[in-house]
Amino acid sequence: MQNATRAPLFITMHPGDNVAIVANDGGLLPGTVFPSGLALRERVPQGHKVALTDIAEGGVVRRYNVPIGYALNSIAAGSWVHERLLKMPEARGLDKLPIATLKRDPLPPLEGYTFEGFRNPDGSVGTRNILAITQTVQCVAGVTDFAVQRIKAELLPNYPNVDDVVALEHGYGCGVAIDAPDAVVPIRTLRNISLNPNFGGEVMVVSLGCEKLQPERLMPPGTIALIDERNADNKLDVVCLQDDAHVGFMSMVESILRQAEQHLKRLDARRRETVPASELVVGVQCGGSDAFSGVTANPAVGYCSDLLVRAGASVMFSETTEVRDGIDQLTARATTPEVAAAMIREMAWYDAYLQRGSVDRSANTTPGNKQGGLSNIVEKAMGSIV
Structure with a gap:
């Protein structure tokens, strides 16, 4: 049941976005007016997208300041924007990607951090036994x-x-x-x-x-x-x-x-011993994704990952399916062209794998992802990477 005492809220990820997600528990009803003056034309479930402006047929639907789709028909401001209204963008060609173009000043290292771990015969260190x-x-x-x-x-x-x-x-x-x-x-x-x-x-x-x-x-x-x-x-x-x-x-x-x-x-x-943070290897994975994953959990995990890397640790994330539709974001951030080339090589393998199986990227997202507000793999990928 909608909480009538709570102000209607939406979350915009970037000033350049023309959609936002409804934050209110249970969604919002037609006629609801946001503090910005935007009025809903129809019921929009929690976590699903609402058009902030009129979007012409064929126009770009933008979230995270990234095109996540193209309008199949004109979409009026205040409308519910979902997968049936969108054409998914084509996958970026692997031969036309930005390579190590996004240069940021390195963050200062965090010195002196340790953890209590179990040293293994092969030199690796575990956190559990x-x-x-x-x-x-x-x-x-x-x-x-x-x-x-x-x-x-x-x-x-x-x-x-x-x-x-x-x-x-x-x-x-x-x-x-x-x-x-x-x-x-x-x-x-x-x-x-x-x-x-x-x-x-x-x-x-x-x-x-x-x-x-x-x-x-x-x-x-x-x-x-x-x-x-x-x-x-x-x-x-x-x-x-x-x-x-x-x-x-x-x-x-x-x-x-x-x-x-x-x-x-x-x-x-075996007994725990004090080891430097540089011995720590952490794997992270985005699971059970919905439209809030890119708003809450994933940015928080990303921030924590940056802290771990600054302390010398290694962080890995999985899910090739999502990396593929955000590969341009990653190759641009690569520290060297060689790192970008390695990522492109893996994506080429994945493309060939899909082709052999006669399937395409629409196999991802899942019904649960869609129920949670994600329209396609591009939006899902941006929520895990951007």
Whole structure:
């Protein structure tokens, strides 16, 4: 229900914008007049856009001072502006991007900042001390999940320096074209997740035995620094559920528990130490996006990221789909042409990937994004980058 005692409000991101988003909980009704004198012609849901001026057919709809669409028909001031009224801009050509053109004075470094972390055998530093159980295939998820619950209940209380036990589940590993050129991407992703610094180099794998993604393919010899120090045979720690020794569900679970306890003992012996902020690596991701994400959370995370970088830390953000429609913003900010070229190379791969799958950028946004006021991937991208 609309709060009649609260003044109608909209949020404009840039003086050059010709749309704004309605801030009031529950949205606003037709006839509502904003303090600026703008009157709504129709109900506009919370987070959705209202036209601040008349926009002619074919005219640019601008938010973040960036074109997020073109009006399919004329739009009167005070109207609700949504995806059905807009033509999405074409993706920027990768050969016509600004390269390292936006030069800003570097911010002064923040000296002397440290954190208490766990130093790993490969030199990385984690902020937590977690046992992660990697899976080669989705078929082992049920057994592994059951085992993890028992580990938490029966073993973890005995190892107070270990923060948690998690199963790294996924839907990959079998029934896939494991030798396809793009298969390197999910395999590399699963491998690198297993090597997250918060897992302490203690890689434990649960395998079914008959899957396409065999443990040796997921973790080739030499992948994990700690293995070479632990055993001369360089063998990965694998529990294979199809081993002859397993005579049923519970024997599989018991094998997982036995192996897990060996890792828990080593993890429990670790202690935090003071390390410089430059050892910190933080990953950020925009999820559950709506029109407010680019107003509230994302700018706040961006500001915090700047502080971390000034202290020497590294910050990474994901979502290639959003980077693609904001690539011109990023290549312009690149510190060197080489950095811009690396980003363009990744975007070219993504374009080719979409083309092979006969899909386009309209696959993003999601229904939830649209319900939250986002009209298309361009607007979503600007909210995560600008």
